[in-house]
Amino acid sequence: MSVKNEKRLKHQLAELDELIAWFDQDDFDLDEALEKFDEGVKLAESIKQRLKKLENKIIILKQRFDQPNSEAE
Amino acid sequence: MEETILSVSDCIALINQTLEYAYPIVTVEGEVASFKVSKGKFIFFDVKDDEGVLNCFMMAYGLRTPLEDGMRVRVLAQPRLTAWGKFSLTVRDIRAVGEGSIKRSFELLKAQLDKEGLFDSNRKRPLPTMPERIGVIASVESAGYADFIKILQNRWGGVEVEVADVQVQGMRAGMQIINAMSHFNEHRKPVEVLILIRGGGSAEDLAIFNEEPLVRAVAASRIPTLVGVGHEVDVSLCDLVADVRAATPSHAAQLVVPDRQALLNELSEKERHLVARLHQHVQHYTVQVNKTTERLLSHIHHVLVTQLHHVEYSWQILKQLDPKTVLRRGYSLVRASHGVLVRKAADVREGDTLTIEVEHAIIQAGVKNVRKK
Numbered sequence: 220m221s222v223k224n225e226k227r228l229k230h231q232l233a234e235l236d237e238l239i240a241w242f243d244q245d246d247f248d249l250d251e252a253l254e255k256f257d258e259g260v261k262l263a264e265s266i267k268q269r270l271k272k273l274e275n276k277i278i279i280l281k282q283r284f285d286q287p288n289s290e291a292e
Numbered sequence: 293m294e295e296t297i298l299s300v301s302d303c304i305a306l307i308n309q310t311l312e313y314a315y316p317i318v319t320v321e322g323e324v325a326s327f328k329v330s331k332g333k334f335i336f337f338d339v340k341d342d343e344g345v346l347n348c349f350m351m352a353y354g355l356r357t358p359l360e361d362g363m364r365v366r367v368l369a370q371p372r373l374t375a376w377g378k379f380s381l382t383v384r385d386i387r388a389v390g391e392g393s394i395k396r397s398f399e400l401l402k403a404q405l406d407k408e409g410l411f412d413s414n415r416k417r418p419l420p421t422m423p424e425r426i427g428v429i430a431s432v433e434s435a436g437y438a439d440f441i442k443i444l445q446n447r448w449g450g451v452e453v454e455v456a457d458v459q460v461q462g463m464r465a466g467m468q469i470i471n472a473m474s475h476f477n478e479h480r481k482p483v484e485v486l487i488l489i490r491g492g493g494s495a496e497d498l499a500i501f502n503e504e505p506l507v508r509a510v511a512a513s514r515i516p517t518l519v520g521v522g523h524e525v526d527v528s529l530c531d532l533v534a535d536v537r538a539a540t541p542s543h544a545a546q547l548v549v550p551d552r553q554a555l556l557n558e559l560s561e562k563e564r565h566l567v568a569r570l571h572q573h574v575q576h577y578t579v580q581v582n583k584t585t586e587r588l589l590s591h592i593h594h595v596l597v598t599q600l601h602h603v604e605y606s607w608q609i610l611k612q613l614d615p616k617t618v619l620r621r622g623y624s625l626v627r628a629s630h631g632v633l634v635r636k637a638a639d640v641r642e643g644d645t646l647t648i649e650v651e652h653a654i655i656q657a658g659v660k661n662v663r664k665k
């Protein structure tokens with residue numbers, strides 16, 4: 220999973236929270252609500268799928284640290 | 293055997309050469325006495341036991357833990373005869389040994405760092421909530437590292453973990469960890485959080501996490517730090533200067549990434565909330581629509597009833613005006629032969645035949661006499 224995708228996850232979570240906040244306000248339009256509801260459910264499902272697929276990438280650095288460093292990449 | 297005459301300095305040099313050959317480094321354990329710092333740069337003290345005393349010398353920057361008289365220490369040193377003919381140990385490394393001395397040294401440094409404000413809560417930076425890149429300083433062979441990775445893998449994904457494999461105990465450990473810290477801090481693309489972990493061990497094993505240079509390196513890190521050393525009960529000075537302290541390496545993994553399962557549950561909860569809110573709003577609208585419909589119907593009903601009353605009234609009026617109603621009351625309609633209603637004397641003449649209509653009969657009658665009223 221690339222950094223870009225990961226960023227999208229954060230972004231999606233924020234988007235979902237915004238949608239939920241929209242539903243919690245008092246003044247809203249029912250047609251818009253139906254659209255936003257669909258959007259919200261799709262978003263939640265997409266985040267779930269993404270979460271299930273995420274994998275960590277572990278890189279063990281080759282350099283030793285006996286000497287003060289060295290080249291920072 | 294020919295006698296060799298040496299100058300004093302050659303003699304000192306020869307003795308030092310012999311010493312260096314025979315004992316390049318000695319490790320001596322004893323109690324500190326006559327500890328003093330000269331000009332802020334040079335440290336002189338003795339190590340002694342019940343039967344002997346050795347002079348020691350070292351540079352102040354090489355001192356990793358505070359010392360004071362009475363502490364028990366282990367000294368790694370080079371034996372040397374000085375130009376003034378005094379025997380002394382040039383100290384390469386020194387550390388407190390024994391619970392009491394380790395604790396005392398810890399307390400001295402802790403007090404010093406506290407005075408400098410390195411433990412202040414306003415220095416603490418928050419860790420990123422969903423880090424994408426993290427740096428780990430640990431021994432990859434250690435159980436602590438294995439615990440950390442296991443929990444990290446169970447909880448979360450999508451993180452790039454850079455691991456600096458260092459020794460976490462022994463003489464080289466402190467320096468290696470400091471070098472790894474600078475590696476991460478000088479990186480062009482720095483990680484978002486730096487995690488220093490080590491599993492449990494004896495007080496002596498964990499002592500490096502109380503050494504001044506390492507503690508200061510952790511405090512100085514530009515990258516927010518998370519330190520998880522030892523078990524829950526072990527609090528090192530590195531823990532105290534870190535931005536966030538984890539009780540154990542496993543706990544560090546819990547602090548650094550969110551829990552995937554908890555987030556999935558939270559998402560399901562959010563979905564349920566959405567459904568509930570939508571349902572609530574639809575219900576609200578339904579109630580509104582029903583109320584409006586009721587009002588409308590009641591209004592229509594009212595209009596209809598009014599209209600009906602009006603029609604009924606008109607009908608009654610009309611009914612009164614109906615000639616048949618008049619006939620029913622006993623009146624008659626009298627028509628002349630040509631069908632015109634008789635209203636005045638001129639309408640009829642004697643001998644004419646009149647048609648008289650009553651409620652239930654039509655009567656033909658003759659006119660005998662006509663006169664005006």
